[in-house]
Amino acid sequence: MKIKVKVNGAWREDEVEPRLLLVHYLRDVAGLTGTHIGCETSICGACTVLVNGEAVKSCTLFAVQADGAEILTIEGLAPDGQLHPLQQGFWEEHGLQCGFCTPGMILASYQLLKRNPHPSPEEIRQGLEGNLCRCTGYQHIVKAVEWAAARMSS
Amino acid sequence: MIPQSFEYHAPRTVAEASSLLARLGSDGKILAGGHSLVPMMKLRLAAPKHIVDIGRIAELAHIREEDGTIQIGALATHFNIESSPLLKDRCPLLVETAREIGDVQVRNRGTIGGSLAHADPAADWPAAILALGGEILAVSARGERRIPARDFFLDVMTSALEFDEILTAIRVPALPARGGDAYLKLHHPASGFAVVGVAARVLLNAQGAVQEAAVGITGVAPKAYRATGVEAALRGKSPSARHIEAAASHAADGIEVNSDLYASADYRRHLAAIYTRRALERAAERAAAS
Ligand code: FES
């Protein structure tokens, strides 16, 4: 069936099978491979994107459910090549090692800072409870989000 | 993970959805937020021929109060509930329960109606809705019926809903004067589901004794249940630590207790009593402070 979605600011229309998951739509149809697939079972958060401003696990949504929606993926955070403060923060504070979890971490952090622009370290950990990282031990990720929060409010 | 093919329907009204379901019979399956059904379809534990996506039926997303009764539309997400100022004030148990579910992303999409209809024996909502003595509204082409929470959960993943019925809303009484409630949960470390989850509401009389206590327990048995032994043992007593502990020891009386790799039946029975005690203590404290 036909769906129409606004991905990173641009509307597009595609013919999809109803069973196509949003993450596969974004990666295979729209060609946006910044959204990763980790567990495929709603656990790891690597596939996190924003749908109408809300962080969701795109492996647990059919693309047809997003018909008409606005979607933000990691590619949409730096449209003109200028890193978003969150991306900059992950860079500055070593918030990543292999980088597999990073797009999901950053989009979950984006949601977090929207709802709570000045989170405590504890609140950052809660806000990222749906995202797993096998490398960093999380400490640097928390620092990266704090860095971005400070930058975004200055 | 690719689910089996299906035909997709996206009705815009409850009437449209119920006539679709009447036509599709047992081939039709309702999709709301999709956070119970989609994982099952990916694992091919479910392979419905027709999906009826009720996610676009705007009338199902409300949260409101009418004459002391809170009504929550089936499509209210866990996050909608967690962040509702009305519920924080009028039915804080629901806010406390919502916070314990899944993670941020799951709470953004998962709905209370979907969770209840799924009837997972370790889900959080059943405990809360049971403790509140809520009722569940179900609509089909045959009309609407109200199902008391205590008749709603039949068995593992089995509710009282018929194939053609849509769970449209949940109704629970708002927090009364001299009332307090609490939800306490031990999370399974991997899945986040409840190993034990206890929802309690305590109502004190003018003398400060327990007029009514209600306890809903999830995670412990094949379906969530009301711990009537606990409730009876506390009725009329002062909410002292000693009375609460004695009452809580009945948390799993007469219950067939689940056992799995993480928690044996004995351990779960033990946890049920501990979490019941703590939830009652917190609810009673809040009732006294209200
Ligand atoms: S891939 Fe979606 S949560 Fe892991």
Ligand code: FES
């Ligand atoms: S940086 Fe490797 S998984 Fe997080």
